[in-house]
Amino acid sequence: MSDTPPPVSDQPVLKLLNVESAYGPIKAIRGVSLQVRRGEIATVLGSNGAGKTTILKTISGIIDPRKGSIEFKGNDITTRDPAFIVQQGLSHVPEGREVFPLLSVRDNLVMGAYTRNDRDGVAQDMEAVFSYFPILRERATQDAGLLSGGQQQMLAISRAIMAAPDLILLDEPSLGLSPKLTKEIFEIVVRINRERGTTILLVEQNANMALNAADYGYVLENGRIVMEDTCAKLREKDDIKEFYLGMKEEGVRGERRWKKKKNWR
Numbered sequence: 001m002s003d004t005p006p007p008v009s010d011q012p013v014l015k016l017l018n019v020e021s022a023y024g025p026i027k028a029i030r031g032v033s034l035q036v037r038r039g040e041i042a043t044v045l046g047s048n049g050a051g052k053t054t055i056l057k058t059i060s061g062i063i064d065p066r067k068g069s070i071e072f073k074g075n076d077i078t079t080r081d082p083a084f085i086v087q088q089g090l091s092h093v094p095e096g097r098e099v100f101p102l103l104s105v106r107d108n109l110v111m112g113a114y115t116r117n118d119r120d121g122v123a124q125d126m127e128a129v130f131s132y133f134p135i136l137r138e139r140a141t142q143d144a145g146l147l148s149g150g151q152q153q154m155l156a157i158s159r160a161i162m163a164a165p166d167l168i169l170l171d172e173p174s175l176g177l178s179p180k181l182t183k184e185i186f187e188i189v190v191r192i193n194r195e196r197g198t199t200i201l202l203v204e205q206n207a208n209m210a211l212n213a214a215d216y217g218y219v220l221e222n223g224r225i226v227m228e229d230t231c232a233k234l235r236e237k238d239d240i241k242e243f244y245l246g247m248k249e250e251g252v253r254g255e256r257r258w259k260k261k262k263n264w265r
Helices: 052-059 082-087 105-112 119-132 134-138 149-161 179-196 207-213 238-243
Strands: 012-023 026-037 041-045 067-072 090-093 167-171 199-204 216-221 224-230
Touching: 012 052, 012 199, 026 041, 026 052, 026 067, 026 199, 026 216, 026 224, 041 052, 041 179, 041 207, 052 067, 052 090, 052 167, 052 199, 082 090, 090 149, 105 119, 105 149, 119 134, 119 149, 119 179, 134 149, 149 167, 149 179, 179 199, 179 207, 199 207
Parallel strands: 041 199, 041 216, 090 167, 167 199
Antiparallel strands: 012 026, 012 067, 216 224
């Protein structure tokens, strides 16, 4: 991973204030407030079912929040149509990739650029994603549904880049991938941020990868933010080490600390 810090602005490109979303009677996120500054990678950590994916779906307009507000580039996008939100410069790479399986790799990439009319810029970005993921150039004419899971994840990220977004929402990029592929994809995510200045909000269960890639992190538990800090500081916190990085310490009587409750200190 590159150690070069991105050009981060003090101004948030995305801001959530007391956002609450639900599936019927079940509250998935409860009063979530967070912000992502322009130029940074921010991450939301949490176990399966904590509400991470719901946050991203609420931001991109797939789910309407019951309460709270969402600002993107200073404009209120709360409850706006997903198509409108995409046109404002926000791309969502969903969990499970969701490429267009019967379209070729190249046509999937072209679909990512459907909001653009700068043909030269689109061609340049096509070359850029092929440089990030050379296998996509090799498979450019192949149906996307025939790609491996890792290649489909590469395609889904590349399709988001083709929109030339100000912000990419990236949901569980490591899901179902080998450690080697996960490492490769995270390295490219960092390159995209460093080289293109693209702001990224990353949701990920692999806390070790996320904390090493991102600049700022939020910890989500049962739909609530229970901790936030720079990733450098989060990596040093005892509860993060214990419950997310698997670094368990032996207690006085040999009792493992994971039997105790989280303190979120």
